[in-house]
Amino acid sequence: MLRALAAVVVAFAASALVLLVSGARPLPALAALVAGAVGDRFALTDTLLKTCPLLLTGLAVALAFRCGFWNIGAEGQLLMGALAATAVGRTTGAATFPLPLLAALGAATAAGALWATLAALLRVLRGVNEIVATIMLNFIAARLVGWAVHGPLMEAAGRYPQSDPVPTAALLPMVAGRVHLGVALAAALAAVIWALLFRTSVGFRWRVVGDNAQAARVAGFSPERAVLTAMLASGALAGLAGGIEVLGVTGRLFEQFSSGQGYTAIAVALLARLHPAGVTLAALFFGALAAGSGAMQRVAGVSAVFVAIVQAGTLLALLALEASRGRTIAAAEHP
Amino acid sequence: MLGRRLLLLFVVAFALGGCEREQRSTGFRVALLSPGPISDAGWNAAAYEGLLAVRDQLGVEVSQVETRTPPEFEEAFRDYARRGFQLVIGHGFEFQDAAAKVAPDFPRTVFLTTSGSTVRPNVAPLVFRLEDATFVLGYLAARLQPDGKACAVGGMDIPSVRGTFVAFEAGAKHARPDYPVTVSYIGGWDDLGAARAATLALIDRGCRYVFQNADAAGPGVFQAARERGIYAFGSNRVQHEVAPTAVLASAVIDIPHAFVAVARDVKDGRFQARPIEETMADGTIAVVYNPALAAVVPADVRHDVDALAAAVRARTVAVPYAAL
Missing domain, CATH: 3.40.50.2300 (Response regulator)
Known part of the structure; x- marks a missing residue:
């Protein structure tokens, strides 16, 4: 905890330097960053809303990495989930609540799982490198969303590449203000994934396969089956993230739907050392950073480019301190 | 007992402090939501020049933010409005829906979208007939x-x-x-x-x-x-x-000219929400060799x-x- 605090201090000091170079006054800018993340209810709401997709995709990435599958495709799986949730939510929206909502969430989960399974099958059956496969599937998913909002899902007015709003019966209920039920669902899922990974035989197999596929095979586990089931779960989580984003925040699908949450998820998972509890904290941190950086532009007049540099610099500082901690532990264990 | 009272106090303070509809006003302030980087030497750069012209010619405070997705449009509109900005410009056709959604909550802020057709009591499109x-x-x-x-x-x-x-x-x-x-x-x-x-x-x-x-x-x-x-x-x-x-x-497009004109109207309380059209006949649009x-x-x-x-x-x- 002390070390994490130290990392944040170092990160802020580095950011202050960057801000100084950019010509902004560092202290008001960082104050705006903090206020924009946790300053009042508006800020807290933004932080929670931005945390939700990062938490789910972060869990998705962590789970896949645990099983030794480099799933870079959370982005594409999220997009497919958003696409499916929109399509199903729009077509079933006339039914009574909560049927359309459940159908839409189910569709999002299934679509994400399907998209992830494609990459898993390619590796298991054909030996295709999953990094390449998942990245390529990201592009295909982005194009599919683009096609859908210019084609079958385009709004009736036909003006902007976006779908019509999803009917209310398919939307997530609000818990408080703009905070939707999906946030609570994501937090609960973090606990579920932790239990799955560390308290079930399925999770044990995933971890053994990830640590050493050869040893897993000798022990009688099928690495292929483990990869397939892990990717089913991983894709389901990422797909759900996209579905929740549509049903809880945007209310509709549009071109350029994701602002790269599926990629940020990789940083979230790595920073958390692939642990679900850590993913929750890391997602909160990145969510706060995203919310605060918007405020840094709006309140302190720092340009978006420098905001991005501050974000990346903070991540680097955290990773560097994490790495140095790893070395200290290693040195203590092997003097 | 004391704990419960403290909790109640906390909840009340939280609810009051976080009221999203608050409108503080300190001087005239104008904000710009750009859909891309203001370094693009084109659409967004021109809008930023317009914003700076508003600052320099009207002597008012300005702010700019880069927003990419409809949720970001809405978040930025809402944040500027609750902080009491009197004029918030969404730079493009794509900002209409977010403006119409946020506007009823902030009747004292004018939401201007460059392009579009959505008109509300405090939402108006400024259309450049490029x-x-x-x-x-x-x-x-x-x-x-x-x-x-x-x-x-x-x-x-x-x-x-x-x-x-x-x-x-x-x-x-x-x-x-x-x-x-x-x-x-x-x-x-x-x-x-x-x-x-x-x-x-x-x-x-x-x-x-x-x-x-x-x-x-x-x-x-x-x-x-x-x-x-x-x-x-x-x-x-x-x-x-x-x-x-x-x-x-x-x-x-001579965006600075158009922005200054609208901002002056809003500042002087003369602004009427209606579609504003700028054309080559006005001199706002031109071909430059x-x-x-x-x-x-x-x-x-x-x-x-x-x-x-x-x-x-x-x-x-x-x-x-x-x-x-």
Whole structure:
């Protein structure tokens, strides 16, 4: 905890330097960053809303990495989930609540799982490198969303590449203000994934396969089956993230739907050392950073480019301190 | 007991402190939501210049934020409004829905969208009829090479962009009724590589004059034009500074002039929510040539193009306007 605090201090000091170079006054800018993340209810709401997709995709990435599958495709799986949730939510929206909502969430989960399974099958059956496969599937998913909002899902007015709003019966209920039920669902899922990974035989197999596929095979586990089931779960989580984003925040699908949450998820998972509890904290941190950086532009007049540099610099500082901690532990264990 | 009272106090303080509808006002403040980087030397850069002009000419406080997705539009609109900004400008057609959604909660803030048609008591579109200028550019292309082909590369396929292409093609056909114009969209505003690749593909299919309306991805179009030795047309801002050997002329909007006029009305309490239209006749829209490439346009062509521009200004030639 002390070390994490130290990392944040170092990160802020580095950011202050960057801000100084950019010509902004560092202290008001960082104050705006903090206020924009946790300053009042508006800020807290933004932080929670931005945390939700990062938490789910972060869990998705962590789970896949645990099983030794480099799933870079959370982005594409999220997009497919958003696409499916929109399509199903729009077509079933006339039914009574909560049927359309459940159908839409189910569709999002299934679509994400399907998209992830494609990459898993390619590796298991054909030996295709999953990094390449998942990245390529990201592009295909982005194009599919683009096609859908210019084609079958385009709004009736036909003006902007976006779908019509999803009917209310398919939307997530609000818990408080703009905070939707999906946030609570994501937090609960973090606990579920932790239990799955560390308290079930399925999770044990995933971890053994990830640590050493050869040893897993000798022990009688099928690495292929483990990869397939892990990717089913991983894709389901990422797909759900996209579905929740549509049903809880945007209310509709549009071109350029994701602002790269599926990629940020990789940083979230790595920073958390692939642990679900850590993913929750890391997602909160990145969510706060995203919310605060918007405020840094709006309140302190720092340009978006420098905001991005501050974000990346903070991540680097955290990773560097994490790495140095790893070395200290290693040195203590092997003097 | 004390614990419960404290908790209650905390909840009340939280509820009061976080009230989203609060409106503090300290002086006149104007904010700009740009859909892309203000370093794009085009659409967003022009808007930022407009914002700075408002700051300098009216002596008011300004702020700018880059927003990419509808949730970000809404978040930024809401945040500026609750902080008491009197005028918030969403720079583009795509900001209409978010403005209409947020506006009822903040009746004392004016939400202006550049392009669009949505009008509410405190929401109004400021429409730049860039079509006037792209019509003239299309005509110029067709006159420069009557047996050639022209093309256009856009960011997203949205009415405000498509409209400039429709007018570009209409201008070309004004010179020669069967003049071919091909249009391509890259599906975003940032990918220079995609813009370059799309332009190269169009050039391979015979395009000799390319018009771009792709914001930050636009320089990719100029790059392709330069590589293959064809001429390009810029949009929204004087763009021959971006690619001095490739950009022959630009369809330009005088955004500073338009922003200052609207901001002054809002500041003086004279603003009425209604669609505002800026055209070539007002002088807000213009065609600006690259002086370094002036020799490329023969005198007779230049004469005819100037005559057409005068006709557009006088409204004796019908330029197709996009339905927004």
